Amino acid sequence: FTGKTGSELLTEKVKKFKVREFQSIPIVVNESASVYDAISTMFLEDVGTLFVVDKNTCLTGVLSRKDLLRASIGNQDLTNVPVHIIMTRMPNITICKKDDLLIDAANKLINKQIDGIPVVKESEFGNEIVGRITKTTITKAFVELIKDDNF
Ligand code: ADP
Incomplete structure (x- = not known):
């Protein structure tokens, strides 16, 4: 018996969770891709956030569902609008x-009111993208806490 309360044990457990154990594969599009391509990728890959990369697979932007919806209102040809025009950069x-x-x-997801965060590694070219953390990731971690309940 450690003498620790349930909430102390829970805190300890949560503080052992690292991004690396929970991150998933990032879905990326090139900055020269069109808005049309990005929308197709979002459906095919079944994700809500796309990351935009340059030729060195370094992060240059983010595209959310609403970024793409906003760009789709109006009658321009989406195959002719490059994502770098509309992305958050x-x-x-x-x-x-x-x-x-x-x-x-x-905490970043909550404070910035966003759905996803890229996991990056600094390389000679910039921020190389190696993973993603989303609200789904956090839901999985929450369930994990209860799974092998030992407090
Ligand atoms: P949605 O727009 O579908 O509600 P988000 O809440 O994730 O999705 O995105 C809101 C805005 O924040 C969008 O314009 C998006 O480009 C931007 N955004 C999303 N993720 C990030 C991030 N990690 N860093 C900065 N901006 C982001």
């Missing part, structure tokens, strides 16, 4: 690293 992108605590990434 660096340096205004909220990022995280694989060694960050998952709870810190979760």
Whole structure:
């Protein structure tokens, strides 16, 4: 018996959750892709957030569902609108690293009111994208806490 309360044990457990253990594969499009291509990718890959990369697979932007919806209102030809025109771009992108605590990434999702955060690794070309954390990731971690309940 450790003498710790249930909530102390829970806190300990949550603070062991790292981004690297929960991150999923990032779905990316090239910055030269069209809005039409991005919408197709979003459906085919079944994700709500796409990350935009340059030729070195470094992060340059983010595309949400609403970014793409907004660009689709009106009658322009979406195959002729490049995503870099409508994306949220660096340096205004909220990022995280694989060694960050998952709870810190979760706080960023809430504070910035966004659905996803790219996991990046600094390379010689910029922020190389290696993963993603989304609201679904946090839901999975929440369920994980209860699964092997040992407190
Ligand atoms: P939706 O627009 O579908 O509600 P979000 O809430 O994730 O999805 O996105 C809201 C806005 O924030 C969008 O314009 C999007 O480009 C931007 N955004 C999404 N993720 C990030 C991020 N990690 N960093 C900065 N901006 C982001």
